[in-house]
Amino acid sequence: MQALSVFLAGVALAGIILVAADPHGSVELQSRMQGVLAPSSPLQQLADEAPAEGSPPAAEAPAASVNAGDIVTFPGDYPNSVRHFLLIGWAMFAIGAGVLFYVGTWSLAEEKRTILHPVSFLTLAFCAMAYCAMYVGLGAEFQDETSPPRVVFPARYSLHLVAVPATLLSLALFTGCDVVTTVSLLGCDVLSFATLFMMGVVTTPQRYLWWIASLLFFCAVVPSLLTLLGNTEAQMQPKIKPLIWILVLGHCAILAASLAGAEGTSALGLSQEVGLLTAVDLITIVAPNFWLVIQQNAEGTVWA
Numbered sequence: 001m002q003a004l005s006v007f008l009a010g011v012a013l014a015g016i017i018l019v020a021a022d023p024h025g026s027v028e029l030q031s032r033m034q035g036v037l038a039p040s041s042p043l044q045q046l047a048d049e050a051p052a053e054g055s056p057p058a059a060e061a062p063a064a065s066v067n068a069g070d071i072v073t074f075p076g077d078y079p080n081s082v083r084h085f086l087l088i089g090w091a092m093f094a095i096g097a098g099v100l101f102y103v104g105t106w107s108l109a110e111e112k113r114t115i116l117h118p119v120s121f122l123t124l125a126f127c128a129m130a131y132c133a134m135y136v137g138l139g140a141e142f143q144d145e146t147s148p149p150r151v152v153f154p155a156r157y158s159l160h161l162v163a164v165p166a167t168l169l170s171l172a173l174f175t176g177c178d179v180v181t182t183v184s185l186l187g188c189d190v191l192s193f194a195t196l197f198m199m200g201v202v203t204t205p206q207r208y209l210w211w212i213a214s215l216l217f218f219c220a221v222v223p224s225l226l227t228l229l230g231n232t233e234a235q236m237q238p239k240i241k242p243l244i245w246i247l248v249l250g251h252c253a254i255l256a257a258s259l260a261g262a263e264g265t266s267a268l269g270l271s272q273e274v275g276l277l278t279a280v281d282l283i284t285i286v287a288p289n290f291w292l293v294i295q296q297n298a299e300g301t302v303w304a
Contacts, residue, residue: 034127074137130159150262184226192217250284
C-alpha cells in the first residue's frame with residue numbers, strides 16, 4: 001500500500017508537471033490544432049476530427065503534398081495533444097521506476113531482495129526512456145509516401161519488444177514457472193511484437209500480412225499463459241488470473257491499435273492512437289509490475 005500511495009502522489013505531481021511544462025503551447029502548434037494552416041500541410045491529414053458538414057467530398061478535396069515549406073520535423077510539429085500524452089507516459093513510467101527502485105532495492109533488506117525486483121525496476125526505467133525518446137522526437141518518422149501519411153515511432157516498438165516480455169518474465173519468476181514454458185512464452189511474445197515492427201516499416205499493402213503473423217504468434221502466447229496459470233499453486237491462482245487478463249487484453253488492444261492506427265488503416269487519428277496506446281502501456285506494464293513487487297515484499301516466499 002505504501003508503494004501505491006507514492007505512485008498516486010506521483011500521478012498528481014505529473015499533472016502539475018504538465019501544466020508547468022507547456023500550458024499554452026507555441027502559436028504555430030495552436031494554429032495547426034485549430035486548422036489555421038493551409039490544407040496542403042501534411043499534418044492536416046492526421047487531424048482527429050471528421051470533415052465539417054457541407055465540406056466537399058474527399059475525392060474533390062485537394063491532395064496533400066510536401067512542399068519546400070511543409071517539411072515536417074519532430075518534436076516541433078507534434079500536435080499539443082500528442083506532446084501531452086507522451087509527456088504523461090514519460091512522467092508516469094519515470095515515477096513508477098523510481099518507486100519500484102525505492103521499495104524493491106533501497107528500502108528492502110538485502111536478504112529479501114530477489115531477481116524480480118531489478119527486472120521490474122529496469123522494465124519501467126526502459127519504458128520511461130522510450131517515452132522520453134518519443135517526446136523529443138528521436139527516430140520519429142513522417143512517411144508521406146503512404147495514403148494517408150503516417151507518423152511512425154520506432155521507440156514504441158522497442159518498448160513493446162522489451163517491456164511486455166520483461167513483464168511476462170516477472171510473472172514467470174513470481175509463479176516459479178518452469179523453463180520450457182517460460183522460454184515458449186517469451187519467445188512467442190517477442191516474435192509477436194517483432195512482426196508488428198515489420199508492419200510499421202513496410203509501406204506496401206503487404207504490411208497486413210505482418211499483422212496477421214503477429215496475431216498468430218499472440219495466439220501461441222495464450223496457451224503458455226494458461227500453462228503458467230495451471231502450474232501455479234492453487235492458493236495463488238485467484239491472484240494471478242487478473243494479471244493474465246490484463247496482459248492478454250493489453251496485447252489485444254495493442255494489436256487493434258496497430259491495425260486501426262497510422263501503421264494500418266488510419267481509422268484512428270494520431271492523437272487518438274497515441275492516447276490509447278499510452279493508456280494501454282501504463283495499464284499493461286505498470287500495474288502488473290507494481291502488483292508483483294508488492295506481493296513479493298508482502299509474502300517473501302517466492303524466489304527468496
